Amino acid sequence: xxxxxxxxxxQSITRRLAQSDKKPLSPRRYFASGADLKxxxxxxxxxxxxxxxxxxxxxxxxxxxxxxxxxSTVNCRVNGSLFDVAHMCGLSLKGKDCVPFLxxxxxxxxxxxxxxxxxxxxxxxxxxxxxxxxxITKVTDEHIYLVVNAGCRDKDLAxxxxxxxxxxxxxxxxxxxxxxxxxxxxxxxxxxxxxxxxLTKEDLSKLYFGQFQILDINGSTCFLTRTGYTGEDGFExxxxxxxxxxxxxxxxxxxxxxxxxxxxxxRDSLRLEAGLCLYGNDMEQHITPVEAGLTWAIGxxxxxxxxxxGADVILKQLQDGPTIRRVGFFSSGPPARSHSEVHDENGNKxxxxxxxxxxxxxxxxxxxxxxxxxxxxxxxxxxILVRGKPYEGNITKMPFVxxxxxxxx
Amino acid sequence: xxxxxxxxxxxxxxxxxxxxxxxxxLPAFSISRCFSSVLEGLKYANSHEWVKHExxxxxxxxxxxxxxxxxxxxxxxxxxxxxxxxxxxxxxAVESVKATSEIISPISxxxxxxxxxxxxxxxxxxxxxxxxxxxxxxxxxxxxELESLMGPKEYTKFCEEEDAAH
Numbered sequence: 001x002x003x004x005x006x007x008x009x010x011q012s013i014t015r016r017l018a019q020s021d022k023k024p025l026s027p028r029r030y031f032a033s034g035a036d037l038k039x040x041x042x043x044x045x046x047x048x049x050x051x052x053x054x055x056x057x058x059x060x061x062x063x064x065x066x067x068x069x070x071x072s073t074v075n076c077r078v079n080g081s082l083f084d085v086a087h088m089c090g091l092s093l094k095g096k097d098c099v100p101f102l103x104x105x106x107x108x109x110x111x112x113x114x115x116x117x118x119x120x121x122x123x124x125x126x127x128x129x130x131x132x133x134x135x136i137t138k139v140t141d142e143h144i145y146l147v148v149n150a151g152c153r154d155k156d157l158a159x160x161x162x163x164x165x166x167x168x169x170x171x172x173x174x175x176x177x178x179x180x181x182x183x184x185x186x187x188x189x190x191x192x193x194x195x196x197x198x199l200t201k202e203d204l205s206k207l208y209f210g211q212f213q214i215l216d217i218n219g220s221t222c223f224l225t226r227t228g229y230t231g232e233d234g235f236e237x238x239x240x241x242x243x244x245x246x247x248x249x250x251x252x253x254x255x256x257x258x259x260x261x262x263x264x265x266x267r268d269s270l271r272l273e274a275g276l277c278l279y280g281n282d283m284e285q286h287i288t289p290v291e292a293g294l295t296w297a298i299g300x301x302x303x304x305x306x307x308x309x310g311a312d313v314i315l316k317q318l319q320d321g322p323t324i325r326r327v328g329f330f331s332s333g334p335p336a337r338s339h340s341e342v343h344d345e346n347g348n349k350x351x352x353x354x355x356x357x358x359x360x361x362x363x364x365x366x367x368x369x370x371x372x373x374x375x376x377x378x379x380x381x382x383x384i385l386v387r388g389k390p391y392e393g394n395i396t397k398m399p400f401v402x403x404x405x406x407x408x409x
Numbered sequence: 410x411x412x413x414x415x416x417x418x419x420x421x422x423x424x425x426x427x428x429x430x431x432x433x434x435l436p437a438f439s440i441s442r443c444f445s446s447v448l449e450g451l452k453y454a455n456s457h458e459w460v461k462h463e464x465x466x467x468x469x470x471x472x473x474x475x476x477x478x479x480x481x482x483x484x485x486x487x488x489x490x491x492x493x494x495x496x497x498x499x500x501x502a503v504e505s506v507k508a509t510s511e512i513i514s515p516i517s518x519x520x521x522x523x524x525x526x527x528x529x530x531x532x533x534x535x536x537x538x539x540x541x542x543x544x545x546x547x548x549x550x551x552x553x554e555l556e557s558l559m560g561p562k563e564y565t566k567f568c569e570e571e572d573a574a575h
Contacts, residue, residue: 001456001457001458001471001475001479001503001510001511001512001513064480068480068481068506069480069481069506069507070481070506265480265506265507268507269506333484334484334486334502334504334509335483335484335504337509357506357507358483358484358504358506387486387502387509
């Protein structure tokens with residue numbers, strides 16, 4: 001077998017998942033010794049539970065545990081999953097002007113968010129391309145909590161800091177705090193709410209998708225957001241790091257083993273099934289939120305007023321339509337992977353796959369990628385090239401697996 | 410029955426199993442990274458394929474160690490019957506949930522049969538890498554090539570060294 005030695009083969013998993021960190025490939029990055037990698041508060045806990053640890057964005061993270069990635073992915077949607085996502089970077093922006101400040105950097109209508117609600121947004125560059133995607137929450141008018149990708153941490157923080165300095169030099173009141181004292185856990189699936197309810201007195205049935213609360217969970221003050229990266233109902237819980245292991249244990253115990261510790265391998269399958277972008281694969285510096293199908297995330301007022309980096313490019317795309325669009329694919333044969341070419345039925349190249357794999361819940365291949373506008377309609381028959389051979393496919397809407405977000409009826 | 414179970418637990422400890430009672434032993438094995446089974450009576454390539462030479466037919470597949478590292482197989486690409494394979498050249502690919510790996514032929518020859526069950530059940534490679542997960546049957550063009558392959562003990566050591574190096 002070749003993909004390198006078998007050990008290196010295992011690394012190819014993380015090679016694909018770690019694309020978010022777009023530094024040039026260097027041997028050190030992928031084959032770094034354990035000593036070079038950062039560890040989350042749950043590292044020993046993962047190892048004790050049979051976690052297979054791999055390097056990811058400079059951290060040692062579990063790619064899977066004793067159960068297979070397929071079983072783990074299915075279990076999330078049937079029961080539930082607990083993910084350690086403490087490698088991601090949580091931060092708070094504070095001050096009288098934190099809202100107008102953030103609006104210079106993201107496409108969201110931050111001012112229009114009700115306190116205690118949040119949304120997925122995109123940090124843009126001068127060309128309208130995506131620097132990163134992020135879930136932002138307006139806690140109050142003077143406090144915004146946001147989470148950014150682990151692989152983009154240095155880039156994002158440098159970007160925010162640079163703009164914050166300029167903003168403050170003009171008299172703006174904004175400051176930040178990076179929550180390195182906290183660990184982020186993600187609890188997803190049908191059992192997420194019932195299990196978490198055992199650990200808090202607050203009525204979780206009143207916390208809807210996209211909403212946020214600061215509350216006591218299992219004896220410590222946590223930031224709770226009803227959101228996730230799987231399409232299931234669930235939460236992201238920011239807990240003081242010294243209580244992270246206890247919280248993880250409590251969640252697993254309360255679920256009587258039905259909620260399982262779940263690794264990055266299954267996490268990637270789940271988000272793919274949910275049609276969600278992975279920054280570094282499906283969204284990059286040169287792709288705009290309009291092209292990525294995230295126009296819904298650009299606030300209505302922002303579409304009229306702009307005021308964020310690259311607004312001129314994005315507003316023009318909103319008017320004229322983008323030249324490429326992100327779409328979903330089903331295909332036969334081997335799973336389509338990142339960089340596979342997409343051809344029309346006559347063999348002309350019309351696009352490229354940016355993420356793909358086998359869907360454990362649908363038991364078929366799913367993929368997403370970009371095609372020329374005009375060729376993007378659902379049902380369009382395509383040919384996807386895998387290892388030089390064309391395989392039949394068709395464009396389809398996303399999510400591939402219906403979402404189950406908890407929304408008011 | 411008792412004798413078979415004793416044999417299986419001993420074989421498990423020694424990391425070897427006898428192909429004669431293989432089909433009864435497999436369920437008794439827990440296929441984990443430390444205890445991948447290496448079958449007696451087969452030859453192994455350092456790219457983790459095995460060859461079973463019986464008369465004029467050589468059957469080829471990938472080892473338990475390989476399938477364990479690869480993870481769940483979701484698709485297998487195999488050559489057609491009557492095509493030829495060459496020693497150390499790739500003849501197909503195995504797709505797992507997250508990665509693709511080429512399969513390298515340990516010997517040269519003509520493909521006389523392909524395991525069509527793998528089209529619908531690629532997971533056979535994981536559950537039965539030495540039996541139901543066989544991939545191709547080849548008429549060897551140069552039986553001497555088998556001499557340069559590893560025996561079970563050598564291959565076991567090779568795997569341990571490879572794993573330890575990481």
